[in-house]
Amino acid sequence: MVVKIGLLGLGTVGTGTAQILLDPSGRNPLLKDITIHRVGVRSPDKPRSVQFPPEVITSDLKAIVNDPDIDIVVELLGGLEPARSLILQAIAQKKHVVTANKAVIARYGDEIYNSANQAGVYVLLEAAVGGGIPIIKPLKQSLGANRITQIIGIINGTTNYILSEMTTAGADFSDVLAEAQRLGYAEADPTADVDGLDAADKIAILASLGFGGRVQREDVYCEGIRQVSAADIAYADKLGFVIKLLAIAKGSGGQESQTLELRVHPTLVPKDHPLASINGVYNAILVAGDPLGQVMFYGPGAGSGPTASAVVSDIMNIVAILKSSGQTPTLDPLLSCVHQHFCQITPIEGIKSRFYARFLTGDLPGVIGHLGMSFGNHQVSLESVVQIGFQGELAEIVVVTHNVGEGNFRAALAEIRTLEAIKSIPSILRVL
Amino acid sequence: MVVKIGLLGLGTVGTGTAQILLDPSGRNPLLKDITIHRVGVRSPDKPRSVQFPPEVITSDLKAIVNDPDIDIVVELLGGLEPARSLILQAIAQKKHVVTANKAVIARYGDEIYNSANQAGVYVLLEAAVGGGIPIIKPLKQSLGANRITQIIGIINGTTNYILSEMTTAGADFSDVLAEAQRLGYAEADPTADVDGLDAADKIAILASLGFGGRVQREDVYCEGIRQVSAADIAYADKLGFVIKLLAIAKGSGGQESQTLELRVHPTLVPKDHPLASINGVYNAILVAGDPLGQVMFYGPGAGSGPTASAVVSDIMNIVAILKSSGQTPTLDPLLSCVHQHFCQITPIEGIKSRFYARFLTGDLPGVIGHLGMSFGNHQVSLESVVQIGFQGELAEIVVVTHNVGEGNFRAALAEIRTLEAIKSIPSILRVL
Known part of the structure; x- marks a missing residue:
């Protein structure tokens, strides 16, 4: 038996x-x-690094999803x-679907999974989070015996x-962003990345799998990294x-009856924490549960090869x-979406965390x-109040709090x- | 449908x-x-921390594997x-099997998988390697799109x-072993652990999955850690x-037609390598492949809760x-054993690696x-020859080689x- 794929998109x-x-x-x-x-x-005529016979390539995407010969889109x-x-x-044509599209799944997962369950087909998305890191399938399968308490990525x-x-360089955000854009690590419009929107899409998906309920994308509290300065990085280091x-994503009681915390923000991470040493374009996801304790998955979070590896693993799974x-x-x-209800999300005002805040002040005594x-x-x-430097006439004071209510x-x-x-x-940042 | 389990063993x-x-x-x-x-x-009458009705408990293990009501042993x-x-x-009774037994699988995997394939049943063993870390299923499924080049754990x-x-303590092997035995981290007879036999069982299993061929347990070259001294650790640090x-486990060409390196030994790992910061009883497994690059899985490698998490994930998979x-x-x-051939293993004499050797010498000039x-x-x-200290009259010289043939x-x-x-x-040690 040969399984026939319809591939939508021939980008990276x-x-x-x-x-x-x-x-x-x-x-x-x-x-x-x-x-x-x-x-x-x-654009069927665009030159490409992978060659197909002309009859395989089409710009009529609808013809592919309707093609009765195709098993997996x-x-x-x-x-x-x-x-x-x-x-x-x-899905309506009863084809299985493999996608790397976190934005669509995070926003329309409810609609898509309801349709898929009704049609009796799979929608798999290993490539949507963490590129080549196997994380979606482990959350659905290997870690399901646990009451998951935290997913931090x-x-x-x-x-x-x-x-x-x-x-590393002690440089400021805007300079490094420009360099990242030059190297192709950041898009010309970097909003989705630097404002945390992409990470919010992904944690919505991971939370849904780990905590066994659907998640509304707009319930994810989200702060990006534009406000993080070289000064904050230096003070955090000290x-x-x-x-x-x-x-x-944090929950207390495992699947079903519980409320979740769901947030994306720049965070001070203790240097001896496993996530502290994840650098560059690498991704890592830490999952904590009972009775498991903590496991961490680490690897390339993007790129053609790693993401394709995840896409193909989903195709193989269906085959x-x-x-x-x-x-x-x-x-x-274990591979389909069995939960129907939406998770309750704690509003950010109700969440307790540690904070770091930097103040510019006169009148030091x-x-x-x-x-x-x-x-x-x-x-x-x-926890601490430290006068950490001066900016001209003004003193810089850094405060770190204990665990306190956001409100x-x-x-x-x-x-x-x-x-x-x-x-x-x-600056105001949170502390892990 | 309720699935009935027959559980053999009620230890940790x-x-x-x-x-x-x-x-x-x-x-x-x-x-x-x-x-x-x-x-x-x-011993059915032994007091236990988990209670079953008396009719559930038996000392007749054969009665369980022959019980027609049981679906999974x-x-x-x-x-x-x-x-x-x-x-x-x-297996002969057409029951699926879940096991945490790396010793049996590493030695009798061939016999067991042939029988299981003939009977049409699954033998799953997520708990046999890496405790609670999902590694067996990712190797079988999510990473299978890749040509695996290395597994290092x-x-x-x-x-x-x-x-x-x-x-951390600058202590010698025997003192730390005694302490580990006292804390329950090492067995009274520590041979299987400290001589590398347990790790050899596990890498035989991982290699078989990653490289798509069966592996003879006796083909794994194996050195333990008894010869590692506090002095070597200090010099390595410098x-x-x-x-x-x-x-x-290293191969060159992915699955099928290739020879493998398979070895367990104490190794000098560069401090900036992801495996260098894995400390204590934690385990980590790094898998490299094309086009994936490297992923690493990290977590608790043993213990009741983590290992049970892996056992139950296999049970769920079959259910x-x-x-x-x-x-x-x-x-x-993707869940059964589809390969029949045995991998060719390169004898240790044919392997190239970097070496560290420490010499006690007189006549320094x-x-x-x-x-x-x-x-x-x-x-x-x-790569380097360093006179690193003295022991009494004798000079200590440490040599690090480039990549050279073992022979x-x-x-x-x-x-x-x-x-x-x-x-x-x-001491003679290898360098990663």
């Missing part, structure tokens, strides 16, 4: 996927039973439309590259931390099921007392802003 | 497994469809016999704990390395297949020249042993 990941499928020797023998039946692209277009509509149409390579470079953009299932199989409950009073007025207990911390800051000695609050 | 891992299965809330909903039908133990006895015979009998927690403690017991497959399914080629000559005579090119290196050492100035060669 599409090309990598085609290269694996066209050159199966030395890989899992199952790959020899897969053929690329049609390839849909926007592999959507590697990216973006919301036409990707979403094509995925839904492929460095899941955006661009921002991790920028923060790593800022740390305090024993590195700054990373973390995506965090293996097609070859081994007998007549009238139903969907494998009095100001630490005033800061301490204002924090105390709002039950914000402090209390914000109320204290509002009071502190009214103090005459406080000239500005250049 | 058996108890952990029972605890998960008896308390499914908050875990994957599939666990609610699993019941522990019978439990086989050596979970073998957690450890040791070679009766584990091997019970696994084979369960820290896969024995006891030796990693001992080496970590020796590094040279920029930490010493780890690594299990290494999911039983629930979703239609009539007359065949074995899923002449000896470095003599050492250099002897190595040169056998085409062993040197050449040993021939050079044989010549060096005849030099009058060389009093002894206390």
